[in-house]
Amino acid sequence: MRIAVASGKGGTGKTMLAVSLAHLLSRARNVTLLDLDVEEPNSHLFFDLPLLCQETAWSMIPEIDEEYCTHCGTCQRVCAYHALLCLEDQVLVFPELCKGCRGCVILCPEGAMRDGKKMIGSVELREGAGVSLRSGRLKVGETAAPALIRDVKKHAASVNEITILDAPPGTACAAVEAVREADYTVLVAEATPFGLHDLELMVKTMRTLRQQFGVVINKAVTHDRTLQQYCAAEQIDILGELPYSESIARACARGAIVTDVLPETVPLFEQIITAVMRCEEVAA
Numbered sequence: 001m002r003i004a005v006a007s008g009k010g011g012t013g014k015t016m017l018a019v020s021l022a023h024l025l026s027r028a029r030n031v032t033l034l035d036l037d038v039e040e041p042n043s044h045l046f047f048d049l050p051l052l053c054q055e056t057a058w059s060m061i062p063e064i065d066e067e068y069c070t071h072c073g074t075c076q077r078v079c080a081y082h083a084l085l086c087l088e089d090q091v092l093v094f095p096e097l098c099k100g101c102r103g104c105v106i107l108c109p110e111g112a113m114r115d116g117k118k119m120i121g122s123v124e125l126r127e128g129a130g131v132s133l134r135s136g137r138l139k140v141g142e143t144a145a146p147a148l149i150r151d152v153k154k155h156a157a158s159v160n161e162i163t164i165l166d167a168p169p170g171t172a173c174a175a176v177e178a179v180r181e182a183d184y185t186v187l188v189a190e191a192t193p194f195g196l197h198d199l200e201l202m203v204k205t206m207r208t209l210r211q212q213f214g215v216v217i218n219k220a221v222t223h224d225r226t227l228q229q230y231c232a233a234e235q236i237d238i239l240g241e242l243p244y245s246e247s248i249a250r251a252c253a254r255g256a257i258v259t260d261v262l263p264e265t266v267p268l269f270e271q272i273i274t275a276v277m278r279c280e281e282v283a284a
């Protein structure tokens with residue numbers, strides 16, 4: 001089972017929840033945690049695990065065979081990322097903008113483009129205590145986050161085991177790539193007006209992708225029920241609520257796993273796991 005943990009913006013407690021779920025689940029079974037927040041991977045900071053290996057990650061980039069190129073401009077027109085500039089006598093490729101989609105290669109009428117490759121970052125492996133942690137690390141200045149995320153996702157566990165996917169925040173293509181093959185997505189939202197706005201965007205994205213999802217409300221407060229009312233109106237499952245708590249914030253700030261150092265929080269996280277399993281069974 002693949003459970004993605006996502007949020008409409010950074011700072012909602014997404015990684016805190018992802019590592020806590022992985023930590024709890026690893027008590028009974030092997031868990032794979034994939035850190036897909038490749039621009040700023042930080043799941044490894046919560047686990048004291050040795051770095052076992054670091055592999056270079058590559059993405060496709062087009063190479064032009066000038067012998068066959070007629071400078072028709074088709075490739076420039078099809079590239080949605082403006083990574084190509086067709087001049088009278090040459091086609092320029094801007095590697096930092098290329099996402100490796102291969103659209104230009106497929107649509108070049110002369111067959112004048114072929115697959116090259118560029119280094120986009122690395123994939124790191126750490127293991128121990130029932131957790132296998134893979135983190136994607138995007139090269140500074142590189143934009144091909146979806147390609148690196150696809151690379152990291154290849155290391156998901158077999159269907160009989162559990163993979164937690166820590167998705168990048170937001171609703172851009174990197175976040176979509178991270179969650180689109182998940183069996184279930186947990187949306188983390190905080191009880192603020194910004195939290196509601198970003199949750200609404202995530203819900204639209206989930207519905208467009210036809211993804212099964214539920215919501216965890218983090219930093220929940222008793223005097224503001226806006227998120228609960230929104231979820232009720234939209235018929236969205238609330239999987240659990242984590243209270244606003246200084247002790248949780250302090251634990252996260254020093255890189256500790258909440259369920260490890262604050263045993264009193266374990267029932268709250270176990271409730272979330274139970275709710276995810278139940279929702280996924282109903283959906284299946």
Ligand code: SF4
Nearest residue numbers: 069071072073075108
């Ligand atoms: S589409 Fe092919 S032939 Fe046309 S400019 Fe691009 S590389 Fe050259």
Ligand code: SF4
Nearest residue numbers: 079098099101102104
């Ligand atoms: S592979 Fe995709 S992103 Fe890269 S230059 Fe070609 S069309 Fe643009």
